[in-house]
Amino acid sequence: MQTLKEEIDNRILSAALNEFERFGYAKSSMRRIAAEAGVTAGNIYRYYKGKEDLFQALIRPIYLQFMNLLLAIKAEVEANLSELIGVPEQMELVNSTLNRLITFLEESSKEAKILLTLSQGSAFEHAKQELTEIINQIFENVMFYKQGDIGPKEKTAVAILAATLTEGVCLTLQIVKEREQIRYAILELAAVFGAGLREKNKT
Structure with a gap:
């Protein structure tokens, strides 16, 4: 289970890196990040409180x-x-x-x-x-x-x-x-x- 969570977290971080590079922090979308990472928009908030929290992590x-x-x-x-x-x-x-x-x-x-x-x-x-x-x-x-x-x-x-x-x-x-x-x-x-x-x- 822990391995699965780490794998999802890595997918979210990878998707976020692509999103921030493409759109910049201000115009980036948690919904697009979730879609690229293959998780639901609601599930991404189980890992990160919001865009700022995700940006901080990266x-x-x-x-x-x-x-x-x-x-x-x-x-x-x-x-x-x-x-x-x-x-x-x-x-x-x-x-x-x-x-x-x-x-x-x-x-x-x-x-x-x-x-x-x-x-x-x-x-x-x-x-x-x-x-x-x-x-x-x-x-x-x-x-x-x-x-x-x-x-x-x-x-x-x-x-x-x-x-x-x-x-x-x-x-x-x-x-x-x-x-x-x-x-x-x-x-x-x-x-x-x-x-x-x-x-x-x-x-």
Whole structure:
């Protein structure tokens, strides 16, 4: 009996993942999820109280992994700032950061896509903004290390850069299906950033 319940629960979660990826949280339907999972609309509520409960079961573990990874990367960047001598070292640190982020996105592309682009109306709708803010802090630390307080122009430039990278990551998750292409697309974004960083250091 327990095995049967687990099998039904897995079917519900699989159907919900497809539904949330297709329609986003706000427009998803518990009735459609139940139909795809092969259970009655009433029976699905024996497993989950509602759409938010089901969304939490699917996305919360990924959200926690994602935020823990970002905070760990930020802490490691701050711990290694003293080793930054010039642009090559800056780029090495940025590339290391991006590679860890890319690996996570490759391994959880469906859930990450839902979290960052399709979670409006849920408890996780601010995840994209949180990603942008952490990337912004990392970029500020790396690009302006040893320069003290930075001015409003520099802060604006870094904020735009962080927002652009986040949008690029989200767009990649929306349109790219193959894991290798996710890595390629995000590394292309990193190359653009690297060119900007090198140009900044010439001035």
